[in-house]
Amino acid sequence: MTPELQQIVYLSFILMLAIFLGFELIAKVPATLHTPLMSGSNAISGITLVGALVSAGAEQTAMATWLGAAAVTLATINVVGGYLVTDRMLAMFKKKSSGGAQ
Amino acid sequence: MSSAVIINFAYIASALAFVFGLKMLGSPATARKGNALSAIGMLLAIVVTLLDQQILTFTWIAVAVLIGSVIGVLTARLVAMTSMPEMVALFNGFGGAASLLVGWAALFGGEASSFVAITIVLSVLIGGVTLSGSLIAWAKLSEKMPGKAITFKGQAFVNGLIVLTLVLNAIWFVQQPVGDSVYLYAVIGVSLVFGIMLVIPIGGADMPVVISLLNSYSGLAACAAGFVLNNNLLIVSGALVGASGIILTNIMCKAMNRSLANVLFSGFKAVKTSTAKVEGEIKPINCEDAYLVLEAASNVVFVPGYGMAVSQAQHVVRELADHLENNGCQVRYAIHPVAGRMPGHMNVLLAEASVPYDQLVEMDAINPQMDQVDVAIVIGANDTVNPAATEDQGSPIYGMPVIQVANARTVFVLKRGMNAGYSGVENPLFYKDNVRMLFGDAKHSVQTIAGEFAA
Numbered sequence: 001m002t003p004e005l006q007q008i009v010y011l012s013f014i015l016m017l018a019i020f021l022g023f024e025l026i027a028k029v030p031a032t033l034h035t036p037l038m039s040g041s042n043a044i045s046g047i048t049l050v051g052a053l054v055s056a057g058a059e060q061t062a063m064a065t066w067l068g069a070a071a072v073t074l075a076t077i078n079v080v081g082g083y084l085v086t087d088r089m090l091a092m093f094k095k096k097s098s099g100g101a102q
Numbered sequence: 103m104s105s106a107v108i109i110n111f112a113y114i115a116s117a118l119a120f121v122f123g124l125k126m127l128g129s130p131a132t133a134r135k136g137n138a139l140s141a142i143g144m145l146l147a148i149v150v151t152l153l154d155q156q157i158l159t160f161t162w163i164a165v166a167v168l169i170g171s172v173i174g175v176l177t178a179r180l181v182a183m184t185s186m187p188e189m190v191a192l193f194n195g196f197g198g199a200a201s202l203l204v205g206w207a208a209l210f211g212g213e214a215s216s217f218v219a220i221t222i223v224l225s226v227l228i229g230g231v232t233l234s235g236s237l238i239a240w241a242k243l244s245e246k247m248p249g250k251a252i253t254f255k256g257q258a259f260v261n262g263l264i265v266l267t268l269v270l271n272a273i274w275f276v277q278q279p280v281g282d283s284v285y286l287y288a289v290i291g292v293s294l295v296f297g298i299m300l301v302i303p304i305g306g307a308d309m310p311v312v313i314s315l316l317n318s319y320s321g322l323a324a325c326a327a328g329f330v331l332n333n334n335l336l337i338v339s340g341a342l343v344g345a346s347g348i349i350l351t352n353i354m355c356k357a358m359n360r361s362l363a364n365v366l367f368s369g370f371k372a373v374k375t376s377t378a379k380v381e382g383e384i385k386p387i388n389c390e391d392a393y394l395v396l397e398a399a400s401n402v403v404f405v406p407g408y409g410m411a412v413s414q415a416q417h418v419v420r421e422l423a424d425h426l427e428n429n430g431c432q433v434r435y436a437i438h439p440v441a442g443r444m445p446g447h448m449n450v451l452l453a454e455a456s457v458p459y460d461q462l463v464e465m466d467a468i469n470p471q472m473d474q475v476d477v478a479i480v481i482g483a484n485d486t487v488n489p490a491a492t493e494d495q496g497s498p499i500y501g502m503p504v505i506q507v508a509n510a511r512t513v514f515v516l517k518r519g520m521n522a523g524y525s526g527v528e529n530p531l532f533y534k535d536n537v538r539m540l541f542g543d544a545k546h547s548v549q550t551i552a553g554e555f556a557a
Contacts, residue, residue: 004215004217005448007332008217011328011329011332011334014337014338015325015332015337015341018337018338018341018345019341019344019345019367020430020527021121021342021343021345022124022341022343022344022345022346023345023348023349025121025125025128025342025345026124026342026345026346026349026350027349028128029124029127029128030128030129030130031437031439031445031446031449031464032130032296032354032437032446032449032459032462033127033128033130033133033446033449033466034131034350034353034444034445034446034449035186035190035442035444035445035446035447035449035450036127036133036446037124037127037187037346037350037446038139038313038346038347038350038444038445038446039138039189040123040124040127040136040137040191040346041124041191041198041317041321041342041343041346042190042193042194042317042320042343043140043141043144043193043342043482044120044124044140044144044321044339044342045194045320045321045324045339045340046144046197046200046324046454047147047324047335047336047339047342048197048200048201048323048324048327048341049103049144049148049200049329049333050147050148050333050336051152051201051204051324051327051328051330051333051336051423052200052203053148053151053152053163054151054154054331054346055170055203055204055207055208055211055331056417061210061231061281063207063210063281064210064211064281065159065162065281066265066346067203067204067206067207067210068162068202068203068204068207069162069163069165069166069202070161070166071199071200071201071203071207072163072167072170072200073105073166073167073169073173073256073557074165074170074196074197074199074200074203075170075197076166076167076170076171076174076449077173077177077193077196077492078170078174078193078196078197078200078230079144079169079170079174080170080174080175080178080192080336081173081174081175081177081178081189081193082169082174082178083137083140083144083178084174084175084178084179085140085177085181085186085189085390086137086180087134087137087138088178089135089183089186089450089453090130090133090137090180091134092450092453092456093130093133093134093452093453093459093460094453094456094458095130095131095458095459095460096458096460096461100237
């Protein structure tokens with residue numbers, strides 16, 4: 001096997017395990033929390049920010065820098081906005097006993 | 103230890119934080135901590151990435167992160183809970199766009215092998231579809247464009263042509279993967295068009311499905327970008343998000359008794375019309391009489407719909423519920439899976455009105471107990487309580503699981519007039535013997551009844 005082929009197999013292996021893990025984790029989330037789950041997992045998809053940081057900083061061509069900077073901005077909105085709004089929602093979920101009203 | 107090793111260890115810790123964060127989202131009691139844990143994982147990943155020697159232009163990053171953070175904080179603070187689906191759609195679009203740009207920017211890093219070129223095409227394609235599809239979903243949900251399905255003659259043909267163009271340009275690009283390849287520009291352009299074409303034929307009622315599907319796409323785009331950059335953390339996180347979107351999509355489809363293919367392509371088919379005749383008579387009730395019935399009730403179930411949330415009636419509903427509880431009555435809320443504009447949306451809207459989450463009951467749990475309920479109060483919900491779904495085989499919503507309110511001893515339906523619901527289907531519920539119609543603005547009616555209790 002060429003090194004690249006080996007790399008592909010290795011990455012696919014990780015992908016497969018992560019998908020299974022994802023199904024196991026998320027199938028157990030009750031319907032009550034589906035909206036926070038969605039906005040929370042959407043914030044996680046902002047992990048693309050890490051990729052964007054590498055592209056923005058790699059000091060290659062001007063074009064790559066521009067693309068990277070735009071990607072960092074968009075991904076940051078996704079991450080910061082996503083986590084904050086999820087927190088805002090979850091803060092509203094209250095149990096009866098904990099003095100429910102207001 | 104080299105910085106690459108440190109970074110990769112930190113990435114493992116981040117991935118763990120995401121996994122445990124999602125696990126803790128499984129219960130309302132731990133969900134908030136779970137979200138915080140996940141955010142810490144994200145922060146860690148970002149900080150160690152910045153430590154990488156490759157990164158030199160901190161100014162760029164600082165400016166971009168600052169702009170993004172300000173926009174993110176402002177939107178998260180200001181968005182109304184009813185507009186949550188629009189906002190999630192928009193954020194999905196940004197995530198997709200970022201993945202598109204990351205894939206594209208990676209091309210300038212030097213020689214790209216065919217494998218890398220293929221993954222670049224994938225991240226650009228999925229990112230592009232996510233971006234434009236999300237923008238259309240956002241426009242439809244925020245009523246910046248008509249919410250109903252948009253179809254035209256030859257739509258299937260046009261879509262086929264789009265897919266063909268995409269495949270051809272992708273192949274040409276992979277053969278010569280350079281940053282300013284016209285074929286890449288073509289892939290970007292066509293995938294944006296494709297995203298639009300995928301979402302315009304989907305009508306407003308199916309939006310929860312679209313939102314969760316786009317959520318899944320934004321994860322897949324990050325996953326593809328991970329393959330481009332050879333980055334495990336992106337692959338793992340993207341896969342987690344992709345899986346969550348798929349599961350929610352599946353739940354939404356089941357709740358409407360439809361397949362994903364059916365939702366995606368339903369705009370192309372003619373709508374079935376029901377032939378069943380609705381018989382019986384409408385029996386109205388006024389607030390005073392409704393109060394007398396409720397005063398005697400010991401078990402009440404509210405069945406809220408999106409209409410209730412839009413008119414902000416959930417606050418007065420909770421007020422009425424408090425009166426009922428003080429009167430020794432058990433109060434619960436029956437939540438249909440597609441109530442609201444995204445999965446679980448109604449729960450958030452009720453939580454905003456300080457309705458305790460342990461009073462929210464899912465459809466499958468409440469239906470078997472419906473015959474022990476004294477009064478079911480339907481507010482702004484129509485299609486999700488329509489018995490035609492179980493009784494009328496000719497109905498377009500036949501087979502869709504509904505909340506069987508008709509099994510309760512008495513049903514109050516709060517409604518302005520006799521108009522059909524979102525799906526445009528006639529509702530035989532209104533004509534049943536145990537159903538009373540309380541006409542008028544729901545918020546006002548509930549307020550009046552609550553006022554009787556207070557008096």
